[in-house]
Amino acid sequence: DQQVKQNSPSLSVQEGRISILNCDYTNSMFDYFLWYKKYPAEGPTFLISISSIKDKNEDGRFTVFLNKSAKHLSLHIVPSQPGDSAVYFCAASVGNAGNMLTFGGGTRLMVKP
Amino acid sequence: DTGVSQDPRHKITKRGQNVTFRCDPISEHNRLYWYRQTLGQGPEFLTYFQNEAQLEKSRLLSDRFSAERPKGSFSTLEIQRTEQGDSAMYLCASSSTRWGDTQYFGPGTRLTVL
Numbered sequence: 001d002q003q004v005k006q007n008s009p010s011l012s013v014q015e016g017r018i019s020i021l022n023c024d025y026t027n028s029m030f031d032y033f034l035w036y037k038k039y040p041a042e043g044p045t046f047l048i049s050i051s052s053i054k055d056k057n058e059d060g061r062f063t064v065f066l067n068k069s070a071k072h073l074s075l076h077i078v079p080s081q082p083g084d085s086a087v088y089f090c091a092a093s094v095g096n097a098g099n100m101l102t103f104g105g106g107t108r109l110m111v112k113p
Numbered sequence: 114d115t116g117v118s119q120d121p122r123h124k125i126t127k128r129g130q131n132v133t134f135r136c137d138p139i140s141e142h143n144r145l146y147w148y149r150q151t152l153g154q155g156p157e158f159l160t161y162f163q164n165e166a167q168l169e170k171s172r173l174l175s176d177r178f179s180a181e182r183p184k185g186s187f188s189t190l191e192i193q194r195t196e197q198g199d200s201a202m203y204l205c206a207s208s209s210t211r212w213g214d215t216q217y218f219g220p221g222t223r224l225t226v227l
Contacts, residue, residue, distance in 0.1 A: 004155075034215070043117070043204055043218035044156065089155050098144055098214030100169060103155030 003027045004092050006104035014112055019077040021107050023090035026071065030092035034101070035064060035075045038087045047088075048075070049097060080111045115139060117219030119205050125225045126195055133191045134222045138207030145188050146206040146216060147180055149173065156204055162188060163210070195226045 004025045013019045021035075031052035036044035050057040050064045050073070057064050063076045077084055087108050091101040118137045126132050138145045144163050148156035159178070160170045164185040174180075177195075182188040192199055202223050206216040 006155075036218075041220070043206075043220045046215055046217060049215065091155075096214050097216060098208050098210060100146075100158045100161065100171075101148075101156070101216060102158070105153070105155050 001026075002105075003030075004090060004102050004104040006088075006090060006107045008107050009105070010108040010110070012110045012112065013080050015082055016079045019075075019080045019084065019109055019111065021075045021077075021088050021090075021109065023073045023075075023104050024071060025073075025092050027092070027094075027102070028071070029094045030102070032093045032096055032099075033064070033066060033073050034091045034093075034097060035062075036089045036091060036103075037084075038089065038106070044089060077109075080109075082111050082113050085109055085111050117205055117207050117217055119203075119219040119222050121222055122220060123223050123225075125227065127227050128195060128197060130195055131191065131193045132195060132224065133189055134203055134205075134224075135187060135189050136205030136207075136219060137187045138205070139209075139217060142207035142209045142217075143185070144208045144210060144214070144216075145182055146208070147188070147190050148204040148206065148218075150202040150204055150221070151200075159190075192224075195224075197226050200224055200226045 034049040035047040038044045087106045091103045093099040146161040147159040150156040162182040202221045206218045
């Protein structure tokens with residue numbers, strides 16, 4: 001039973017445009033959500049997080065939106081850059097970021113120059 | 114480099130052999146986590162420690178797997194009698210309960226069981 005799902009295995013966007021990566025979850029106990037970026041042969045790198053008391057969190061070019069009623073979150077990258085090309089994972093936990101993370105399957109983002 | 118380090122980065126072994134991996138967390142991080150990632154999937158939680166205490170273990174962690182963090186610093190993950198299904202990337206992460214508990218990952222150890 002996949003509790004966190006990323007339904008798009010890949011996404012291709014033009015440099016300078018917006019990238020929108022989506023994530024759905026089923027466990028209503030999840031109340032902390034994170035996005036990680038992964039390059040080949042490296043471990044996941046933390047990008048941005050959001051707790052369930054908020055519906056938006058912004059950090060530079062990265063914004064995460066949380067829709068609790070739909071059990072859906074999304075990551076917006078504006079403007080997209082070729083260096084953003086990587087696999088993006090959303091993750092969720094119960095309580096806080098220090099508890100066990102449940103990850104989605106990842107979305108490969110390709111930003112074309 | 115003050116990030117999470119893992120050793121070795123790659124390990125090839127024959128079925129039935131024992132393997133041990135090491136993880137050194139970010140200095141002063143009191144929590145340490147092990148995850149496993151197979152091709153095309155996201156990381157799956159295995160276990161985590163707060164200081165020396167192992168606080169949680171996943172059902173994925175069969176009896177052939179054992180993890181230790183004897184002095185609350187580095188950790189080892191041992192797999193006994195390896196099977197081909199153990200082939201995966203083993204990721205270690207650390208966090209600090211004082212600094213928001215965000216988990217920071219190391220580069221991983223890729224295990225191939227022949």
